[in-house]
Amino acid sequence: MKKIISCIGAGIITIAVQAQEHRFDPPWNDAPEAAVNFTVPGIDNVPDIYGDINDPQLVVFFAGNQFMCVDDLLAAFKKQYPQYKRVLVETLPPGILAKQIQGGSLTIGNMRITVQPDIYAAGKARVASMNTLFSDTATYAYNSLSLMVHQGNPKKVAGLKDLSREDLRISMPNPAWEGIAKQIEKAYIAAGGERLLEAVMKTKVADGSTWLTKIHHRESPLRILNEQSDVAPVWLSEVLYQERMHHPVESIKIPASENIRATYVIAKLKHAIHSCAATDFFNFMQSDEVKRIYRKYGFDTDG
Structure with missing residues (x-):
């Protein structure tokens, strides 16, 4: 009997430790509604792919450090432009997103994604290094x-x-x-x-x-x-x-004498598949509402 209790006790400890290991795991936002939510921390969890991967009306690649803004941005954009119901956003490292644009695909686990962005948003230097791909650019945050x-x-x-x-x-x-x-x-x-x-x-x-x-x-x-x-x-x-x-x-x-100021630039792809939606989102990202959202999460903006 003692051995059985001991085994049960060990099992409880193991479960507790495993739960502890994943208690801070992302996603750190509210997931989109669906008939089934099957997010399993540490196993099946893709926090940097947002929204509708099937037949999106707009595809946006954001440098990953802006992930906390995405929920508010999408809600505000869809309110202003209710015709766009299906939006896909990726918030991976900007260098990975750049490789995805250049190569045409990305694999995460067993999932292969071949969508191409209509909008790319990243640091000023990264966008400048890819300037031949874009038809328009604008600064929106720091x-x-x-x-x-x-x-x-x-x-x-x-x-x-x-x-x-x-x-x-x-x-x-x-x-x-x-x-x-x-x-x-x-x-x-x-x-x-x-x-x-x-x-x-x-x-x-x-x-x-x-x-x-x-x-x-x-x-x-x-x-x-x-x-x-x-x-x-x-x-x-x-x-x-x-x-x-x-x-x-x-x-x-970090004091100003040792710190740096990053500039974030939004860019519209020359060959954006959803060109009208890309133009609408490009203009939206320069609005006062977007500035308010970025300031809410600790970024600086002009104006």
Whole structure:
């Protein structure tokens, strides 16, 4: 009998641990309504594909760090343009989205997506590097960097210079496809010169204490929340969003002398399949309503 109770007890502990592992998992927004909702944390969960993948009337690729704005943006856009019922949005890293545009397809798990965007929205430099693909562009928002740490700042991180410390585990965007990484590297140089950059991006990568993410706007918060990393350079809007959800994180301010200001640009594809919808969304993204939404989530805007 004791053995049976012991086994049952172990099973309960295992279930509790598994639940604990996924309690912070995205999606962090309200999922679209459907006849069946079959989201399984850690198994079947695709938080960066939004809306209607079948016969969309508009396809938008947003750089991933704007994921928190999507629900409000789509609700406001559909209210202003009620003729658009089916909208598909991807919020993956901008470099991955660029490769998807160039290659024509994307696979996540066993799902292959071949839709092409009507609108691409990302950092100014990324959009400029792809300018031959676009018929029109416009600036719509700005952002700055912050450090995300666990609530209470248990490792007493004071600023960027501390990231060279041997005892700190860092969650860092991968420069290979995440635009924020290049901006963070500039901040490292401003704060501690090439020595700090080398410590974080070479020495600590080699010893495993700098973790290079594949999708930082999901991975970095989760690594902080699950105590796998101690500090993560992120966009200010990202840490504010986690605080907004009452997740146990907090922000360490990066002074203006070490910080950068990112500029977000929206672009309409020259060969947009849904050209009229693309034009409507392009104009919508420059409206006062959109500025209000972005400011709500910690971005800056003109006006």
